[in-house]
Amino acid sequence: MTRHYLMCRPDHFAVEYAINPWMDPEAGADREVAIRQWEGLRSTYEELGHRVSLIDPVEGLPDMVFAANGALVVGGRVYGARFTHPERAAEGPAYLEWFTSNGHTAVREAAFTNEGEGDFLTLDHLVLAGTGFRTDVAAHGEAQEFLGRPVVSLRLVDPRFYHLDTALFPLNGHNIAYFPEAFSPGSQEVLRHLFPDAVVATEDDAVVLGLNAVSDGTHVVINAEATGLQLELKRRGFEVVPVELAELRKAGGGPKCCTLEIRG
Numbered sequence: 001m002t003r004h005y006l007m008c009r010p011d012h013f014a015v016e017y018a019i020n021p022w023m024d025p026e027a028g029a030d031r032e033v034a035i036r037q038w039e040g041l042r043s044t045y046e047e048l049g050h051r052v053s054l055i056d057p058v059e060g061l062p063d064m065v066f067a068a069n070g071a072l073v074v075g076g077r078v079y080g081a082r083f084t085h086p087e088r089a090a091e092g093p094a095y096l097e098w099f100t101s102n103g104h105t106a107v108r109e110a111a112f113t114n115e116g117e118g119d120f121l122t123l124d125h126l127v128l129a130g131t132g133f134r135t136d137v138a139a140h141g142e143a144q145e146f147l148g149r150p151v152v153s154l155r156l157v158d159p160r161f162y163h164l165d166t167a168l169f170p171l172n173g174h175n176i177a178y179f180p181e182a183f184s185p186g187s188q189e190v191l192r193h194l195f196p197d198a199v200v201a202t203e204d205d206a207v208v209l210g211l212n213a214v215s216d217g218t219h220v221v222i223n224a225e226a227t228g229l230q231l232e233l234k235r236r237g238f239e240v241v242p243v244e245l246a247e248l249r250k251a252g253g254g255p256k257c258c259t260l261e262i263r264g
């Protein structure tokens, strides 16, 4: 099925502050390489037949390339992001402004801290929501009320996997892949209960951000280095589409972080 994605070209990308353990401002990152890798991701989506819309990058917002964090869009309703760190605060209004000026009317400014699809992942009948590092658990309730979908709260416990989308991705509308150790014992039990047939990833795949992947139900766009997980996905019948995004990983992001899905 054709998807609609919102992306932001990393024209102002840099690693100049550290708000997660992947970021090292001393080491920095190469913007030209990041742009080239991001263009590869964008054309991958287009080659798969998906529609890609672009939001203008804003100078002084080096993490704006991580569009997933900009909002959560389900059934045409746009739940705005409210960022944890002041460094990224201005991205929330910038993304909301994109939605209002592109014809979206069901737009909600969030009262509680939440980082959009970084911490909210949508399946057919429910939305999985992360908390522990960024998104306030109160935002899970706010999103449930606004979207009219059940929201299941999950607690993240490993700072390397600070957003839900670094530890879990939906394979399709009813199943997931995830790295269990990123979650609290209770949340691991919840996931086992909801998804007995899930793809369980190893730490080797998780630490290359292999779980920061984007599936359209048939193809899985995934970091090239996550080779073990790719094998398992192929075994399960998915078409694996590896992408090279190592430069963006220096900011703690992968393919999914760069991709905000607009669900009509």
Ligand code: ARG
Pocket (backbone or CB within 6 Å): 019, 020, 023, 063, 066, 068, 069, 088, 117, 118, 163, 165, 166, 251, 252, 253, 254, 256, 257, 258
């Ligand atoms: N440097 C960004 C941050 O720490 C990376 C965001 C990655 N986005 C994501 N959806 N996990 O906020």
